[in-house]
Amino acid sequence: MTATVTQPKYDVKDISLAPQGKQRIEWAGREMPVLRQIQERFAQTKPLAGIRLIACCHVTTETAHLAIALKNAGADAILIASNPLSTQDDVAASLVVDYGIPVYALKGEDNDTYHRHVNIALDHKPNIIIDDGSDVTATLVQERQDQLPDIIGTTEETTTGIVRLQAMLNDGVLSFPAMNVNDADTKHFFDNRYGTGQSTLDGIIRATNVLLAGKTIVVAGYGWCGKGVAMRGRGLGGNIIVTEIDPTKAIEAVMDGFRVMPMDEAASQGDVFVTVTGNKHVIRPEHFEAMKDGAMVCNSGHFDIEIDLKSLGEMAEEVKDVRNFTQQYKLKNGKSVIVLGEGRLVNLAAAEGHPSAVMDMSFANQALACEYLVTNKGKLEPGLYSIPVEVDKEIARLKLHAMGIKIDTLTDAQVEYVNSWTAGT
Numbered sequence: 001m002t003a004t005v006t007q008p009k010y011d012v013k014d015i016s017l018a019p020q021g022k023q024r025i026e027w028a029g030r031e032m033p034v035l036r037q038i039q040e041r042f043a044q045t046k047p048l049a050g051i052r053l054i055a056c057c058h059v060t061t062e063t064a065h066l067a068i069a070l071k072n073a074g075a076d077a078i079l080i081a082s083n084p085l086s087t088q089d090d091v092a093a094s095l096v097v098d099y100g101i102p103v104y105a106l107k108g109e110d111n112d113t114y115h116r117h118v119n120i121a122l123d124h125k126p127n128i129i130i131d132d133g134s135d136v137t138a139t140l141v142q143e144r145q146d147q148l149p150d151i152i153g154t155t156e157e158t159t160t161g162i163v164r165l166q167a168m169l170n171d172g173v174l175s176f177p178a179m180n181v182n183d184a185d186t187k188h189f190f191d192n193r194y195g196t197g198q199s200t201l202d203g204i205i206r207a208t209n210v211l212l213a214g215k216t217i218v219v220a221g222y223g224w225c226g227k228g229v230a231m232r233g234r235g236l237g238g239n240i241i242v243t244e245i246d247p248t249k250a251i252e253a254v255m256d257g258f259r260v261m262p263m264d265e266a267a268s269q270g271d272v273f274v275t276v277t278g279n280k281h282v283i284r285p286e287h288f289e290a291m292k293d294g295a296m297v298c299n300s301g302h303f304d305i306e307i308d309l310k311s312l313g314e315m316a317e318e319v320k321d322v323r324n325f326t327q328q329y330k331l332k333n334g335k336s337v338i339v340l341g342e343g344r345l346v347n348l349a350a351a352e353g354h355p356s357a358v359m360d361m362s363f364a365n366q367a368l369a370c371e372y373l374v375t376n377k378g379k380l381e382p383g384l385y386s387i388p389v390e391v392d393k394e395i396a397r398l399k400l401h402a403m404g405i406k407i408d409t410l411t412d413a414q415v416e417y418v419n420s421w422t423a424g425t
C-alpha cells in the first residue's frame with residue numbers, strides 16, 4: 001500500500017521522522033478495529049470519490065487512520081492541525097511520505113503559521129470540512145463566502161466547535177449542514193470521558209512525574225471531560241474538588257462523592273488544577289494569588305483561554321522552563337505557580353492525546369458522517385445534524401464485536417411488550 005506513493009506538498013517539521021511515525025501509526029491501528037473495517041469498505045466502494053476535503057484535527061497516530069480511511073474512500077484530502085501544540089511530527093512526516101497525504105502541521109507552530117495553514121487548506125476549495133473546534137469553518141464563513149457554494153457540509157469533532165456552530169446558526173450565518181459528531185453516544189461517552197480522563201492525567205504525569213496519590217486535584221467543569229478527569233484522578237488516589245456553574249452538574253458531582261465549591265474557595269486548597277469547561281478565564285488573578293506555593297495548573301478544554309495566562313504573566317517577576325512543557329511562574333508574592341503545556345490541551349501537548357481505542361469510535365463517526373453528507377448531498381437544509389442513531393448503534397455493535405463481547409437481543413415477547421401500552425399493573 002505504501003510502496004508507490006507520490007509525495008504531495010507539505011509543511012511538516014522533519015520529513016526524516018517518517019519511519020518512526022509509520023511504526024507508531026501501525027501500532028495505533030491495532031486498537032482501531034472499527035475504523036479498519038470502514039477503511040476496508042471505503043477502499044472497495046469509494047464513497048468520497050471526487051470530493052475535496054479538509055481534515056483539521058490533532059495530527060496524531062489515530063488521526064492518521066482517519067486520513068487513510070478518507071484517502072481509501074477516494075477523497076482528495078488535506079490534513080492540518082487543529083491546535084498549535086498537538087501535532088506529532090513523526091506522524092505528519094509519515095502521512096506525507098508513506099501514505100501520500102498532504103499535511104500542514106508542526107508541533108509548536110505559532111499562531112501565524114496556524115492560520116496560514118488554515119488558509120492553505122481553504123485554498124484547496126473543499127466540499128467537506130472535518131473540523132475540531134470550528135476554526136476552519138469560522139474562517140470560511142467570515143472570510144471565504146465565495147467558496148460557500150462548493151460546500152456540501154462540515155463535521156465537527158468537539159464540544160467547543162458545536163457551541164460555535166450553534167452560535168453561527170443563531171446568527172443566521174450557517175448556510176450548510178453540519179454533522180454533530182461530538183454528541184454521538186459512541187463519541188462523547190467514551191472519547192470525552194474515558195479518553196480525556198486518562199490522557200489528561202497521562203499529560204500531567206509525563207510533564208511533571210508528580211505523585212497524584214494524596215494530592216488535592218481541582219477539576220473545573222463536570223461535563224463529560226470533567227467526569228472522566230475526576231474519576232481517573234480519584235483512581236490514582238487524588239482528593240477531588242469539583243467547581244461548576246451548572247447546579248445539576250454540581251449535584252451530580254456531589255452524589256458521585258466529590259467535594260464541590262467555588263473556585264474562590266478551591267484555589268487555596270488545590271495542588272493540581274485542571275480546567276475542562278470550554279469557557280474562558282476560569283482561573284484568574286485572584287485564584288493565582290491564593291494558590292499554594294508550587295500549585296500546578298493545566299487545561300484540557302479545547303482552547304487555551306481557560307487559564308488567564310496573560311494576567312499570570314503580569315503577576316510574575318520571572319518565568320522559566322523547568323521541564324518539557326512545564327513552566328514556573330515566580331509571583332511577586334513569593335510563591336510559584338507551575339503551568340503545564342502553555343495552558344493548551346495538556347493531554348495532547350505533553351502526552352499523546354486519547355488512546356486509540358476511543359478514537360476508533362470517534363473517527364468511525366467522522367468517516368461515516370462524511371459518507372452521510374455525500375449520500376444526502378442537496379437534501380439537507382442548513383443546520384446542525386445528529387449522527388443517525390442507527391449509525392451510532394452500528395459503531396457500538398462493531399466495537400463490542402471487536403472486543404469479543406456478546407449482548408442479549410430482545411425476544412419476540414419483549415419486542416411486543418416494549419411496543420405496547422395496554423400491559424400495565
Ligand SMILES: NC(=O)c1ccc[n+]([C@@H]2O[C@H](COP(=O)([O-])OP(=O)(O)OC[C@H]3O[C@@H](n4cnc5c(N)ncnc54)[C@H](O)[C@@H]3O)[C@@H](O)[C@H]2O)c1
Pocket residue numbers: 158159160161188191192196220221222223224225226243244245246249276277278279282300301302303345346347354
Ligand atoms: N482534551 C481533549 O482531548 C478534549 C476532548 C474532548 C473535548 N474537549 C474539550 O473540553 C471542553 C469540555 O468538553 P465537555 O464535553 O466536557 O463539555 P460539557 O459541556 O459536557 O462540560 C463543560 C462543563 O463545564 C461547566 N462550566 C462552564 N463554565 C464553567 C466555569 N466558569 N466554571 C466551572 N464550570 C464551568 C459547564 O457547566 C459544563 O458542565 C470543551 O472545550 C471540549 O471541546 C477536550
